[in-house]
Amino acid sequence: MIDRVSGVALNTFRESVRDKVLVTLIVFAVLVMGSSRVIQPLALGEEAKIIKDLGLSAITLFCVLISILVGGRIVYREVEKRTIYIMLSKPVRRWEFILGKYLGLMAVLVVSMVIMTAAFYLILLVLGVGAPLYLLLAVLMTLFELAILTAVAVLFSSFSTPITGAVFTFAVYFVGQMSRDLKLLAAMSPSPVVKAVSYFCYYVLPNLANFNVRPEVVYGVPLDPSALLLSGLYAIVYTATVLLISAVIFNRREF
Amino acid sequence: MSSVPESVISVSRLSKTYHSGFRMKRIRALDDISLEVEKGEIFGFLGPNGAGKTTLIKVLMGLTEPTTGTALVFGRSPRDAAAKARLGFLPESPYFYDHLTAREFLALAARLSAVPKPETAGRVTGLLRLLHMENSADIQMRGFSRGMLQRMGIAQALVADPELVVLDEPMGGLDPIGRKEFRDIIAGLRDRGKTVFFSTHILSDVEMICDRVGIVSAGRMAEVGRLSEILTGDVESVEVTVKGVTGKTQKILERVSQHSIRSGDELLLTVKSEEEVDRIMAIAREVGGIRVVGIVPRRLTLEDYFMARVARDGRARD
Numbered sequence: 197m198i199d200r201v202s203g204v205a206l207n208t209f210r211e212s213v214r215d216k217v218l219v220t221l222i223v224f225a226v227l228v229m230g231s232s233r234v235i236q237p238l239a240l241g242e243e244a245k246i247i248k249d250l251g252l253s254a255i256t257l258f259c260v261l262i263s264i265l266v267g268g269r270i271v272y273r274e275v276e277k278r279t280i281y282i283m284l285s286k287p288v289r290r291w292e293f294i295l296g297k298y299l300g301l302m303a304v305l306v307v308s309m310v311i312m313t314a315a316f317y318l319i320l321l322v323l324g325v326g327a328p329l330y331l332l333l334a335v336l337m338t339l340f341e342l343a344i345l346t347a348v349a350v351l352f353s354s355f356s357t358p359i360t361g362a363v364f365t366f367a368v369y370f371v372g373q374m375s376r377d378l379k380l381l382a383a384m385s386p387s388p389v390v391k392a393v394s395y396f397c398y399y400v401l402p403n404l405a406n407f408n409v410r411p412e413v414v415y416g417v418p419l420d421p422s423a424l425l426l427s428g429l430y431a432i433v434y435t436a437t438v439l440l441i442s443a444v445i446f447n448r449r450e451f
Numbered sequence: 452m453s454s455v456p457e458s459v460i461s462v463s464r465l466s467k468t469y470h471s472g473f474r475m476k477r478i479r480a481l482d483d484i485s486l487e488v489e490k491g492e493i494f495g496f497l498g499p500n501g502a503g504k505t506t507l508i509k510v511l512m513g514l515t516e517p518t519t520g521t522a523l524v525f526g527r528s529p530r531d532a533a534a535k536a537r538l539g540f541l542p543e544s545p546y547f548y549d550h551l552t553a554r555e556f557l558a559l560a561a562r563l564s565a566v567p568k569p570e571t572a573g574r575v576t577g578l579l580r581l582l583h584m585e586n587s588a589d590i591q592m593r594g595f596s597r598g599m600l601q602r603m604g605i606a607q608a609l610v611a612d613p614e615l616v617v618l619d620e621p622m623g624g625l626d627p628i629g630r631k632e633f634r635d636i637i638a639g640l641r642d643r644g645k646t647v648f649f650s651t652h653i654l655s656d657v658e659m660i661c662d663r664v665g666i667v668s669a670g671r672m673a674e675v676g677r678l679s680e681i682l683t684g685d686v687e688s689v690e691v692t693v694k695g696v697t698g699k700t701q702k703i704l705e706r707v708s709q710h711s712i713r714s715g716d717e718l719l720l721t722v723k724s725e726e727e728v729d730r731i732m733a734i735a736r737e738v739g740g741i742r743v744v745g746i747v748p749r750r751l752t753l754e755d756y757f758m759a760r761v762a763r764d765g766r767a768r769d
Contacts, residue, residue, distance in 0.1 A: 200562075203562040203563050204563070207548065207551070207559055210550060211548060211550045211551075214550040215550070279546060281512070282545070282547065282560070282607060284512070285538070285539075285540035285542075285617075286564050287532040287535040287536040287563070287565065288532070288535075450514065450516060451514040
């Protein structure tokens with residue numbers, strides 16, 4: 197089982213790494229981080245915080261883009277190019293295939309993150325604004341957020357086209373960022389329809405706002421370890437559930 | 452060990468209906484198909500384009516589910532990984548991962564098929580040699596021609612040395628030399644006791660290498676059996692070529708034969724049986740000046756049979 201899942205994952209990883217999209221996105225992310233030098237004069241003494249915030253935001257943004265753009269077509273592409281016939285005629289179970297695809301993409305994201313984070317720290321050192329390891333906490337929380345988002349991308353990819361999948365995944369990401377506002381809206385809205393829809397979105401869609409600890413780490417505000425641990429557990433449970441649903445859908449598909 | 456032949460593929464009363472298009476029009480791709488393929492056989496699955504060959508193969512590979520009826524591979528559901536572990540599959544017009552080299556791709560296929568790791572490199576090199584792909588082994592497959600992709604397709608199907616090999620239009624995209632090599636590979640599989648199930652619309656492939664054939668036409672099984680049973684081998688007609696025939700004798704000869712064509716000095720006569728050949732010879736001796744220059748018996752070919760069968764089914768449906 198491990199051989200088959202890792203085989204699919206390795207293939208997915210190779211496919212993405214040899215793809216121009218990934219390299220382009222990583223190069224852009226580094227360029228954006230480097231550009232903080234340009235806006236330094238506007239920062240009025242807050243440059244260290246702005247450079248850190250911009251760098252961490254760039255890592256998150258570009259990893260989210262990789263997750264949505266690469267993840268959105270990850271299963272579809274195999275169906276479209278009919279490589280799925282080869283894969284599924286081997287003794288590979290369909291859930292193993294979905295899990296392998298997911299893990300392959302997560303490996304891509306981890307490697308991309310490592311490269312971007314290394315570039316980020318290099319920029320911090322070059323600019324001499326201090327590079328505390330505390331900032332890594334924000335990157336780690338982004339990784340948990342990406343675990344959820346990538347599972348959602350694989351879910352949509354397992355039954356829809358890349359564009360539809362990307363749009364829906366982005367919508368989930370966007371709404372997930374506002375989950376606290378959604379709960380507030382649900383509590384305050386007089387309309388029962390708005391209330392129902394808001395509560396539905398709040399409980400079903402992932403609560404991604406909890407994974408954004410960038411302001412805290414940039415301003416050196418201490419974080420509650422138990423809250424972080426809870427967020428990590430939430431990410432694992434949510435991801436496992438979404439992957440399970442993806443596998444069930446994919447299992448019923450005909451090619 | 453019992454002597455009862457082991458059924459490798461067993462399809463019973465299988466039908467497949469698709470719903471297609473905006474109005475969900477029903478399309479019956481397969482209609483009440485039954486067939487058995489036994490261990491060690493080369494089974495040719497024959498039919499015109501669009502007859503349902505690929506649909507049945509997809510059912511056998513667990514890629515799609517039958518609407519009614521059953522399909523078993525090694526006595527198991529085609530979705531069962533234990534059945535898939537014993538087979539290799541070449542899809543029609545295969546397409547692989549652009550980003551992988553030929554060697555990487557075969558290594559992936561081996562890994563997914565649980566080929567023991569120490570054996571993988573040797574197997575991959577052996578297959579690349581068998582298919583004359585050694586020189587392209589380490590370049591990415593994005594630049595491969597149709598024929599090269601077809602070779603990679605058979606290589607990945609054989610990588611786990613499976614008991615059953617299922618090939619969908621294996622000769623597609625191959626030049627005559629490639630087709631000969633593929634026939635040799637299939638014959639080699641039979642010599643090693645493997646079972647081969649392949650679909651084609653090219654009759655000469657089937658006539659040369661198949662033990663048994665199934666003929667499918669418009670989703671229905673028209674015939675299943677040994678080639679020798681379908682094509683009895685009886686002489687259908689005899690073509691006699693004669694020279695030096697004059698107008699009057701031509702009339703007499705034409706009365707004896709079914710069909711005649713005049714071409715310059717020669718007259719080609721088609722007669723029903725060998726006895727009628729004797730009558731033509733007798734007339735030729737009587738009249739004099741006439742020489743019989745050729746006698747060719749015509750047996751029913753698979754192509755004759757196939758054309759007649761498909762045409763009949765076509766008429767029946769109209």
